[in-house]
Amino acid sequence: MARSVTPRRKMVVTVLAWAVGLLIFFPILWTILTSFKTEADAIASPPLFLGFDWTLENYAEVQERSDYFRHFWNSVVISVGSTLLGLLIAIPSAWAMAFVPGRRTKDVLMWMLSTKMLPPVGVLIPIYLIFRDAGLLDTRTGLVIVLTLINLPIIIWMLFTYFKEIPGEILEAARMDGATLWAEILHVLTPMAVPGIASTLLLNIILSWNEAFWTLNLTAAKAAPLTAFIASYSSPEGLFYAKLSAASTMAIAPILIMGWFSQKQLVRGLTFGAVK
Amino acid sequence: MTLSRILVGATAATLMAFAAHAEKEKLTIATVNNGDMIRMQKLSGEFTAKHPDIELEWVTLEENVLRQRVTTDIATKGGQYDVMTIGTYEVPIWGKKGWLVSLNDLPASYDADDILPAIRGGLTVDGNLYAAPFYGESSMVMYRTDLMEKAGLSMPKAPTWDFIAKAAQAMTDKKNEVYGICLRGKAGWGENMAFLTATANSFGAKWFDMDWKPQFDTAPWKKALTFYLDMMGQSGPPGASSNGFNENLALFQSGKCGMWIDATVAASFVTNPKDSAVADKVGFALAPDTGLGKRGNWLWAWSLGIPAGSKKVDAAKSFVAWATSKEYLALVASKEGWANVPPGTRQSLYDNPEYAKVPFAQMTLDSINSADPNSPTVDKVPYVGVQFVAIPEFQGIATAVGQQFAAALAGTITADQALKNAQALTQRAMRKAGYPK
Numbered sequence: 001m002a003r004s005v006t007p008r009r010k011m012v013v014t015v016l017a018w019a020v021g022l023l024i025f026f027p028i029l030w031t032i033l034t035s036f037k038t039e040a041d042a043i044a045s046p047p048l049f050l051g052f053d054w055t056l057e058n059y060a061e062v063q064e065r066s067d068y069f070r071h072f073w074n075s076v077v078i079s080v081g082s083t084l085l086g087l088l089i090a091i092p093s094a095w096a097m098a099f100v101p102g103r104r105t106k107d108v109l110m111w112m113l114s115t116k117m118l119p120p121v122g123v124l125i126p127i128y129l130i131f132r133d134a135g136l137l138d139t140r141t142g143l144v145i146v147l148t149l150i151n152l153p154i155i156i157w158m159l160f161t162y163f164k165e166i167p168g169e170i171l172e173a174a175r176m177d178g179a180t181l182w183a184e185i186l187h188v189l190t191p192m193a194v195p196g197i198a199s200t201l202l203l204n205i206i207l208s209w210n211e212a213f214w215t216l217n218l219t220a221a222k223a224a225p226l227t228a229f230i231a232s233y234s235s236p237e238g239l240f241y242a243k244l245s246a247a248s249t250m251a252i253a254p255i256l257i258m259g260w261f262s263q264k265q266l267v268r269g270l271t272f273g274a275v276k
Numbered sequence: 277m278t279l280s281r282i283l284v285g286a287t288a289a290t291l292m293a294f295a296a297h298a299e300k301e302k303l304t305i306a307t308v309n310n311g312d313m314i315r316m317q318k319l320s321g322e323f324t325a326k327h328p329d330i331e332l333e334w335v336t337l338e339e340n341v342l343r344q345r346v347t348t349d350i351a352t353k354g355g356q357y358d359v360m361t362i363g364t365y366e367v368p369i370w371g372k373k374g375w376l377v378s379l380n381d382l383p384a385s386y387d388a389d390d391i392l393p394a395i396r397g398g399l400t401v402d403g404n405l406y407a408a409p410f411y412g413e414s415s416m417v418m419y420r421t422d423l424m425e426k427a428g429l430s431m432p433k434a435p436t437w438d439f440i441a442k443a444a445q446a447m448t449d450k451k452n453e454v455y456g457i458c459l460r461g462k463a464g465w466g467e468n469m470a471f472l473t474a475t476a477n478s479f480g481a482k483w484f485d486m487d488w489k490p491q492f493d494t495a496p497w498k499k500a501l502t503f504y505l506d507m508m509g510q511s512g513p514p515g516a517s518s519n520g521f522n523e524n525l526a527l528f529q530s531g532k533c534g535m536w537i538d539a540t541v542a543a544s545f546v547t548n549p550k551d552s553a554v555a556d557k558v559g560f561a562l563a564p565d566t567g568l569g570k571r572g573n574w575l576w577a578w579s580l581g582i583p584a585g586s587k588k589v590d591a592a593k594s595f596v597a598w599a600t601s602k603e604y605l606a607l608v609a610s611k612e613g614w615a616n617v618p619p620g621t622r623q624s625l626y627d628n629p630e631y632a633k634v635p636f637a638q639m640t641l642d643s644i645n646s647a648d649p650n651s652p653t654v655d656k657v658p659y660v661g662v663q664f665v666a667i668p669e670f671q672g673i674a675t676a677v678g679q680q681f682a683a684a685l686a687g688t689i690t691a692d693q694a695l696k697n698a699q700a701l702t703q704r705a706m707r708k709a710g711y712p713k
Contacts, residue, residue, distance in 0.1 A: 040551050043526040065314065124348065132354050216341055217348065220356040221304055221333040234338035235309045236466070237521055237541055239551065 028252070034245035035059070042242040058246035066229055068250060075225035075254075077140050078215070079208035082147035083201055086155045089148070091197070094159035095185055099168055109160065112153040120150075120213045131218060138220040146218065147208045154207070155200055162196025163189070198265050202258075209255045226251040301591045302331045306346050307361040308578065309336050311544075312411050312618045316599055319607060323598045330591050339466075350375050353585040358592045362407055362581050364398040364649065368666040370581070371401035377582040377589055378404040379596065386597050390622045392641075395577045398649040398660075407579035408600040411541070412620025414643035415474060415573045417561040418528065418546055419535040420554060423447045423454070427534075437478070437503060437564040437572070440535065444511035447534030456511035458533035459504070462520040463682035465674035470574055470663040471537070472681060473674075476500040478565045478572035482653040483665050483702075488711040490702035492677075492695045501691050505684055517686040529553060537563060539576070540643055543636035544615055560639040562646065568654045574663035575647035577621065620644050669709045676701050 033049070034042050041052045062068070097105050127146065128137075136142030166189065174188045190197065212227040219228060230251050233244040259266070307313045313336070320332050335357070337345060346360045350370065362370070370376050380403075382388060388396070388405060395412045399405055417435065424431055427446035432439065444456030460471040473483070481496035491497060508516055511534075513527060521538060525545060528536045529552040536542070549555040563573035580599060582592045598604060605625055608617045614631050619640050625631050626641045652662040659665040664674065677698040684694035 040529070043530070045526075045530060045532075065317075125352065128348055128352050128354065132352060137354055137356055216337075217345060220306070220335050224335070228335075228337070231338050231341050232309055232336035234341075235522075236339040237310050237539060238545060239522065239525065240309070 028256070031245045031248050031252075034242055035249045037242050037245075039239040039242045042245070043239060058242045059250070061243060062233070062246050062250065066232065066247070068229065071224060071226045071229040071251075072254065074140060074223055075209055075227075075251075078143045078147060078223075078225055079205045081140070081144040082151065082208050083204040085144060085148045086152055086204060087197065087201060090152060090155040090159050090200075091190065092185065093156050094163050095189060097156070097160050098163035098166075099171060109157065112156060116153055124217060127214075128218070137218060138223050140223045142218060143215060143223055143225075146214050147211060150211070150214070151204050151207055155204055158200045158203070159193070159196060162193050162200075166192050195265065195268050198262075199268070202262050202266050206255060206259065300329055300331045301588050302333055303358045303588060303591055303595055304333045304335060304356065305359040305361075305595070306335045306337065306342060306357045308339050308342050310578075311616075313361065313578070315608060315612065315616065316410070316604075316618075319604075319611065320599075322607060323595060326598075327591075327594060330594065332595070350583045350585075353583075355583075355585045355587070357583060358586045358588045359595060360581050360583060361410070361578055363579065364395075364575065364577050365661065365664050365666060365670075367399045367407045367579065367581065368401055368660050369668055371404065371406035375584050376406040377584055377586070377593075378406060379408055379582075379593070380405055382408075382593065382597050386601060387624075390602065390624050392621060392623060392644055394575055394644055394647055394649065395621060398575060398577060399579055407581035408596050409577040409579045409621040410600055411618035412575070412577040412644055413539045413541045414575050414620070414640065414647050415471070415538055415563050416540050416543075416639055416643045417535055417537050417563060418542060419443075419559050419561065420447070420531075420533070420557050421559045422557045423534045424559070431559060431561050434562045434571075435564045437566055440537075440564045441503070441507045441511075444507055444535060448511045453532055454534065455513040455527075455532060456534040457507060458513060458519065458524040458527050458536045459508060459516070460520055460524065460538065461508070461512075461516040461682055461685045462518055462523070463675065463678040464520070465664065465671050465678060467520045467678065468681055468685075469674040469678040472500070472504065472678075474563070474574040474663040475504060475572040477570045477653050477662065478563070478568065479503070480566070480568045480570075480654040482655055482657050484657060484659060484706075486656060486658050488658060488706060488713075490699055490706060492699035492702065497695055498691065501681065501684070501695060505691055508685060517682045537572070540620065540636065540640040543640065547615075547635060560636050562639070562643060570652070570654050571646050573643050573647050575644060575649055576663070667709075669705060673702050673705045676705075 035058055036054045036056070037048065037052050038055055038057070041048055044052075097109065131137045131142050134142075136145070170192070171184055171188055174184050179188065209226070212231075215225050215227045216231060219225070230244070230247050233240055233247040307317070317334055317336070324330060324332060342361065343366075346357060346362065347366075348354065349356045350360070367376070379388075391409060392412065395409045396405065399407045399409060417431070417440070419431055424443065424447065427443060429443050429446060431443070440457065446456065448454065448456035460468045462468055476482070476497060479496045479500035481494065481500050482491050485491060513519070513532065519527070521542070524533065524536055524538060525542060527533050528546055531553050536546075543558075543560060546552050546558050547555050552558075563571045565571045580596045582589060582596065586592055600621065602622060602624055605617050605622065609630070615634050617625065617631065619625070619637070626637060631637055647662050649660055649662050652660075659667065664670055680689070680694040680697045680701075683689045684691050689697075
């Protein structure tokens, strides 16, 4: 029996939701506000919320000093490339694990997830040496490969969860109608799992966009994405908060906008199968 | 003219253009984000105009990221960079390992003898200059002249620690959020440990004896740490265990510190009226001492080195020579004024009467000259480095020791506990590393 929602309860829940939302959004809001301050205002104590002299000088300086669009394009290529490559590997893998499970499928899944527990710096030197010998240092190809490998466990796990929700009988029916394995995956399974695939895709793009260990350590000048662009504005000696905030705002703006427009799809995918 | 001739001509022109482009040597330069380096980046057009065959590509990173990045690259011979910005900590270690190209053969016009002896000494290993200094720094006392006067005191040119403690107490006005002394408290080998190691030197303390045995259980360390904690407790700002260079800079510039002992390079920030509310009320003095013959100041130089694996050594040397030359200093002076010239590297700069007018010039020189990386402590020690020990293990050990000292400053452990823990963890790390070697 459904519980009745009183107006009072609705109001409390709404206020609470707004409060949590604002709390989560506050660091981003503060970064955006700081980007419009002078360096002196950025460190003012007590902090200035809105009553400061708004300026665009930080954006002008960042634009003058750095090639934003080169970093932006590298971020796009690396995140989209690693996501598409990851999906290409993960869809058949998740299909196999969801519909043709073996005795050790669960162990394999757990093992894949356990690789995420390894601190990345532990494998930095071996990966660096492999990349050096393969000529992959400071290349977008190298980063696409490494980010695909890093995010693959998450993609497979997410897709596995979605695929498990799809009744196996539908695939069986397709098989009885003479569908080949690829036709079954491409024309029957994939269209049914679109919300799940879309949210996996979006989440993986966000994870790759924000990845800041490998993208900083395996690049120099050519393949450096927006994470390196941000890192170049932090300084050990001298005030930098306002310029760093401007660089950060420019770096997060594209992914923030993408997240905003795709939030329906993202939420739908992430809650897929959660409520029966 | 026939079509074939046109085609031949066009092909030849394309090939020539391609050849001209292909001939250009591209230098990848890894550098740190600070004002002087960014200025060099902006002025580098002057270099490429004189060397049209060389193209420059910049990788600017935050100091810790840069250090991790270039160390990985040079240790694995990755070959990603042709010129690296490194400090006086890396040069002795990397030079000894043969990871850097010797710069002894720079042309006579470069005038390497003009480099300040203390800085040159810190960048030389077995007679080889392994990096050219871009700017040098020491540490000194920066103080508020108005608050000092109000306290009825007068800052000597070379104060003692006792005077600093007395002045700090007299200048403190906690009701109005004015604190007599601001010092580094944030844990890190380049943060609180840079300050505390240099301070400990002036109290007669040292990291290791001649047998590489840690010395945190000795009386001079206890005296130095207790003095620092007491003074900060009485006259320091709240939450000082989170304060590094930038936090203290912000406090000083907003008028909340009576004195600040930190890098000489800060002088140009605190006297810049654009950012500092106290720009016209700042005086300078040498770092304090206790009369034992060593002052509590450090020595650092951001320098340009060439990794031994670089395939473009000649072009890299041309760039390094240009960026650290007398001509470059003159170029900055002509474009941005004398106060913005990278300080602390060449004697000729300090002999220049124009530069002598800069308020902090002489104090910076005196501070640098009073630090000796080859003899940093009162007693003899087996290591090089004033505010660090030039061994690869130092970064990890000193950061862990720094956490103990920051905890003592925050009041979660006592000075005795911090020193005991520091002694134990240093002993363990040194034993693991196989010292004495």
